[in-house]
Amino acid sequence: MREQVFWGWGEPGAGPELPALAEAFLRDELGLPGGVVETPVALEAVRLRAPDLPEAARAGLEQAVGPGHVLDDAETRVLRCRGKSYLDLLAQRAGDCEGAPDAAVRPAGPDEVAAVLRVCAEHNVAVVPFGGGTSVVGGLEAPREGFAGIVSLDLGRMDAVESVDERSLTAVLGPGIRLPEAERALGVRGLRLAHVPQSFEWATVGGCVATRSAGQSSSGHGRIDENVVALRCATPAGELATLGAPASAAGPALRELVIGSEGALGVITRVALRVRPVAEEQRHEGWFAHSFADGCDALRRLEQEGLAPDVARLSDETETRVALALAGPGGPARRAGQAATRALGYGEGCLLVLGWEGSGRAIGARRRPAAALLRKSGLLYAGQGPGEAWERARFAGPHLRDDLLDRGALVETLETATSWTGLEALRDAVAAALEGALGRAVVGCHVSHVYPTGASLYFTVLAARDRSDPVAQWERAKRAAGDAIAARGATITHHHALGRDHMPWLEAEHGRLGAELLRALKERCDPAGVMNPGVLAERC
């Protein structure tokens, strides 16, 4: 079983590191003094209370899953204490794990999950379903108040490819299978999921479904919600199982209630997903737009005319500038950028990365009219270099974040989506809110998911960490950004789920009655209120 370091991303010692140029960038742009490297506390120094599940609860759990699968060693508990947001990592690096679950419970299948939920409901023990552990929205940190204990329900043993229907192109997967392992297992049959969030290395299938994950190639292959054919969800009130029909008119789509429910209604125990043939080839390439507005308009036209590639990612001026600066003078993106700058004055412009997948012939047939439209829209082709550079670095962000944390940075992301008409004003408003709250900061943004009617915006925020109160510093910025998003009727999250971090905007998102309906569903599925408390609905 692979596990991450408890204080950051990746396996111990693995992952890309900040380029040498970063030090100067952090000093010049954010005023961070160089040379200081902070390190996280060692496991032995983490503050952790002794596990104290009620004895009857612990006995019941051991009976449900077998005594070898109720774990309460320090490392297991510390690793399941919270997710991987900026504030999560600050707390983990400082060794503040007093809210850690009392135990991790590892069921082998749907029946054992149901048994665990029965025990927890009976003994008022909070249950936090745990897949990849990569939540960046506070999805994993349950409050202790009002509960007799907390267990992390770890789905890692439910990691099989249960069945594959090669004719219907569907596969039934256990929720705990990580995406790389799923792709390897399906790849043997020439198939793949093609779901690639930035958390790909660690994310699980069940976690993606429970959080309505988007994925970097959603423009071509759809979000996870568009790929779920059917699912089974164990709740304290019984199982909800949906049919595998490709579509239905039989009333509301209950599948859509479980997708995005983040463990607050129950635990996803099986997912039937659409699969696709493995792509013979991939092509990633770069284009430059004069401005973010020009780039958005070109992307909109690509999508609305049915010419969108599988990956479409447009960085705004700031993100482009930062990416080129950090790529260094020798990197391919940098060289392409410089050439463009020199030739046509696109230097203050925006980098667009496009990716196509399929046979070489199919890629060519799709790419030709798309390239013609981009040229007609005034964009400049920058070759495959910038695209390949993005492709190589597509999972690097959270690894580099660990290095940035070592160097005293505030580094966080947030994201939203709205209509094409509202997109640029929303970008401006959220960037202004973040800059207003943080003062000296670098706020970059990119569009990464395009739809016929609109697109997503993904913000990356860098600033010098306020050492006196880093939590308040970020919470102020997050609140300003969330309020700016809600004020424009955009969604509070397009990639990352609600978690506990977005609960202040629940009514802005779903309205008063919508929030009540979520509570009504919660009450029916989880009358004891033990399922991931604090997420989706307040306890009854």
Place this chain on the structure above:
Amino acid sequence: MREQVFWGWGEPGAGPELPALAEAFLRDELGLPGGVVETPVALEAVRLRAPDLPEAARAGLEQAVGPGHVLDDAETRVLRCRGKSYLDLLAQRAGDCEGAPDAAVRPAGPDEVAAVLRVCAEHNVAVVPFGGGTSVVGGLEAPREGFAGIVSLDLGRMDAVESVDERSLTAVLGPGIRLPEAERALGVRGLRLAHVPQSFEWATVGGCVATRSAGQSSSGHGRIDENVVALRCATPAGELATLGAPASAAGPALRELVIGSEGALGVITRVALRVRPVAEEQRHEGWFAHSFADGCDALRRLEQEGLAPDVARLSDETETRVALALAGPGGPARRAGQAATRALGYGEGCLLVLGWEGSGRAIGARRRPAAALLRKSGLLYAGQGPGEAWERARFAGPHLRDDLLDRGALVETLETATSWTGLEALRDAVAAALEGALGRAVVGCHVSHVYPTGASLYFTVLAARDRSDPVAQWERAKRAAGDAIAARGATITHHHALGRDHMPWLEAEHGRLGAELLRALKERCDPAGVMNPGVLAERC
């Protein structure tokens, strides 16, 4: 305002008629004696009780919408008594309208809808939202027992195109606008919905959303649920309004609860739908497959390889034979069929109609690889004649049904969907169930909506009507077919919604907990239980 005849389809005197050949076909295939033509009763002969809404309720409704918009004349009430299923029409033709609503109430906007719901909840008056009136699943016939009265909440006055966002390609529509009027209003701007169910002539936008309508060109343009960007729904407990973001990860998609809710939770008062540019051209064409299995396999490959046309419709052997027989010796489909028969022995085969929309160039580019794949799959091109014949007759079915009812036929349809792997066995099982229940019958079937993982099946059933108990005759057949569908894990309806007719299969579709969740939603939105009672959930 256009209105249908109360006993059938279409405006008085309008619509295509049965071809001359039909008489011989009905005699030879079903044993129906020719020459007898039954006619529906006149409006004056319809049995209708006097309207008896409680006086305070009537006064409240008049206050809510204005006295001129609470109508209780006989024609208005008879027209809103039930939908347009086979059994509905038998009852209407016989003048059995004693269950008709006491009045039709016609609000002008969302606030008036909310006011009507308040009055009805207060006075225990059942509310049946009424759009196009084309339900074929018992969606419109509320029980009187337990209620102080029934009102038909007619959305005909809420028929405006409220706004159009030409950049984001979305339009906000009133629920009561009929599809032809919506297409005309959008067409002025060069836009269209491209949602074309067989009920197109009468169906309303709100009705399509409330019933999760599929549409004949869903293979290209998606079902209605894939085109709803946002909506507003008035419930007795307040309004549920969803955001217009193109996608979100903010928990369960509550929009998906209103889509398909059939008025049991509330009344859809606004719908934001995706729109598209008007198609410059359309091309419909026919192909012949040796067998239904061959045709299914070719359609599956088209869809899975991204080559599916906008319309894809494969008739099985029986439906092909009936269509060719009724087309007559001079018709283009017939000529093509005969040519194929002679040349290659496709005479017992299956007709596949494909339709493409767009610029001539785009159609050509999409059609070429699709045609190559069909040829490689052993299908025979039959020219544009059969496609154009289908296109001309695409809305004829319900008009012809009136003539068939005149001649003493049992004529009904039902539909389902399942995975590609289960498709042919499901077709065989449902056809066998219908034939087993009816004895001498013609059961034709077609695939009309293709998805990467599966497809829909649409059955048309013809038999001689059992004059002693036609209701029991059809109910027996419907029960057998529904049980065969449920036994195979297919959906009880892919096109037509649950209504009251599919309630026996609610738990087969959604499971015990699923049915309870629907009830929990109903209780929260409609505590008095007045919204379209008997649909979706039993009264609390």
